[in-house]
Amino acid sequence: MVSTMAEIRTHTFPNGLTLAVEEQPWNPGVSFTILVPAGAVTDPEGLEGASSVLESWLWKGAGTRDARSFAEALDALGVRRASGAGLEYTTFSASLLAPHLGEALALYADLLQRPWLPEEEFEAVRLLALQELAALEDQPSKKLFVHLRRAVFTSPHGRDAAGRREDLLAMTPDALRADYARRYGARGVVIGVCGGVRFEEVRDLVEAHWGGWTGGAPEPPAVTLSEPHTLHVPQDTAQVQIGLFYTDVPPTHPEFYTARLAAEVLSGGMASRLFTEVREKRGLVYAVSASPGSVGGVGYLAAYAGTTPERAAETLKVLTREIARLSEGVSADELARAKVGVRSALVMQGESSRARAAALARDWFVLGRVRSLEEIEREVEAVTLERINHFLEAHPYERPWVGTLGAQPVEVA
Known part of the structure; x- marks a missing residue:
């Protein structure tokens, strides 16, 4: 029988952000995942791949730090980090020693609430997205399912998070900044935390760093399917x-x-x-x-x-x-x-x-x-x-x- 002996507690803040904490008193470390309901399904028409480009662009400076100093601040805390955009949401995760959780949450609050989105970094981020898309030609099984999903779903749920070449080429910094403002906000965001922390402590930290965030992503469209073919x-x-x-x-x-x-x-x-x-x-x-x-x-x-x-x-x-x-x-x-x-x-x-x-x-x-x-x-x-x-x-x-x-x-x- 699997046994975590861990208590799970949740709290939804007035701004619509939800915190879920699994306490593991025996664990000296802690991990968190921030789920933002901004994915390919709600990418703007004609800008498929916007979620993926935004996810990479957000790391190019936030708060008072440029990209390099932001990365150094996370490294100084020993943060192992990852992020990625998918169909329905984008996630930003971190693993670190529990005593540094507050500092890490403050940095991630800058990342998502106060990003620089610098124009001079936009082209490099877009080129990486175009390379990822081009790599599909060397991954035939993945390429097949990209096409198959588009055939199955007549709604945007058939999209690929990597986007389409013509849409990536059509993106501009201003269009992506407007998309960030439209879809990045507290409502619907979920922060999952697991490790050697107390729920009350994490709740207070999240309220301090994330409680003032406003806005939120639009509702996703309904799912519609084609006839099997x-x-x-x-x-x-x-x-x-x-x-x-x-x-x-x-x-x-x-x-x-x-x-x-x-x-x-x-x-x-x-x-x-x-x-x-x-x-x-x-x-x-x-x-x-x-x-x-x-x-x-x-x-x-x-x-x-x-x-x-x-x-x-x-x-x-x-x-x-x-x-x-x-x-x-x-x-x-x-x-x-x-x-x-x-x-x-x-x-x-x-x-x-x-x-x-x-x-x-x-x-x-x-x-x-x-x-x-x-x-x-x-x-x-x-x-x-x-x-x-x-x-x-x-x-x-x-x-x-x-x-x-x-x-x-x-x-x-």
Whole structure:
């Protein structure tokens, strides 16, 4: 049984910012994740990629410090940091010794509330974004799913956080500053904190440094989907990439962990169905996997296979058949292995304060509440063989969107 022996408490300030703290008295360190609800979904029309460019530009000076002195101030506190923009939000994280938390939160308050956004640094940031986008040509599997997402979602949820070349080229410093003012504010921001701190102490620090922040991101658009169909992305390559996209239950659904265990049966290791049936028994692929996800309250299961042109049609046939075969049920041994896999992931997350801080922020953003590791494990353990098989029979994985990338389209049976 996973046991953190940690208390989780939350507080929402009058400006709309929410704090979630998991106390770990035994931990000398602390991690925090600041989730800002500014992602590709709410990028301005014609400026896709704005969230990613802003995330990088924000680090180019804040408060009273230029980029170099800001980095030196964080280094002096021993802060290990990261940030990144995604579809629905942008995150800024840090890990450090607990006594320095107040100083770090003050620096991050400058970063997000008082950035310089200097014009002379804008072009370098944009060039990096263009290079990242160009790197897709060397990552065919990732490129396929960029196209497949755009085909699945007719709403902006099909966008890629890296943006589009024409939009990146059209960006100007003034347009990005206006976008920062429109989307960066306290309302909807979540700060997840995990480590050797007390809730009251962190609450007071956040109130002191973040309580005066105003504004907030606009509401995201509703999710809309196309009808399932097939698309092909032509690229002169010796391999063929295959992607499948199925709708699934979202994280708010009572059977979310049932679906999560079903995905583990499919693709949870070398004993999983996809690895065994598609790769080991038939030798059809060099890579195969399936993973659950969600965006905008819509759940999905994405599956991938990499193969050769000669084996592509059979790979697609076997891949879709194995996923559809879940509706016939799983065995007791498969469910037991799936639970072990999910529990192992929980244990690893529990050992990382950075992972827990990120999970706290993400939970509040997606669910409007925070789950403990114990709660998640109870949900997983409550899934019986009868329950998962009843769910799979009632929710078959069928009618996927199908995407392929390669020199020629793949015949779809």
